[in-house]
Amino acid sequence: MVWFLGLGIGGLLLLVLSLVFDGFLEGLFDGLAGLDGLLSLPVVAGFVSALGFTGALVLGTSGAGAGAASGAGVLAGVGVGWVTWRFSRALLRDTNAPAPRGTDLAGSSGSVVTAVPADGYGEVLLYLGGQPVKYAARADRPVPRGTEVWVESVLSATSVLVRPVDR
Structure with a gap:
């Protein structure tokens, strides 16, 4: 369970670092097979954090083993990562309103x-x-x-x- 909590906390720290350093390492994975932001720091941080916290929750509340907890964590991480990616893409496309003059x-x-x-x-x-x-x-x-x-x-x-x- 400690490993899962460590992943969850590490994901949150990664998210804070991505907000503080605003775009640092953001372009590292640009141009890879048209992923366009799928491997951005907030998406990766959301995936890792959801994987860790969901794994810890499943492991602590049920009698399931580490494999089941990891599987549930990966599913939750993919879901959170996908939602984060879609939300960030929607924000970046928001160009309808012109700047006031x-x-x-x-x-x-x-x-x-x-x-x-x-x-x-x-x-x-x-x-x-x-x-x-x-x-x-x-x-x-x-x-x-x-x-x-x-x-x-x-x-x-x-x-x-x-x-x-x-x-």
Whole structure:
């Protein structure tokens, strides 16, 4: 049982190392017969960990021998490895949403952080891709701090043209 627990703990340590060193040895098995990530460190760590812990569980709870515990561990390891591989492939293929750009701000709303004078720049807080971002803002008339504004156009990478929201 100690060997199985050692395999399970070793698999968890391997998983932690793969997360800490992020991609270290990741390309070692690339290009082998089209496996494409099947022998990645998280997949191997999941297999080894599931093999060890399942083997220890079967060995400790039933009267089965080491062979049966190893067989059950291998089956569980293959299952966990396959699920890990499929999940990582799904995450890597997730390219549907384009990255947000500053031009996406036109038509969005925000609030004035620093009052916008009629002849200069103030600051507005807008949300780009769900993240708050401050932009320099111009307006055709003075806009006081705290006013909700609507972005009419993007003037540059760091400035926008706004108008107050009429309610």
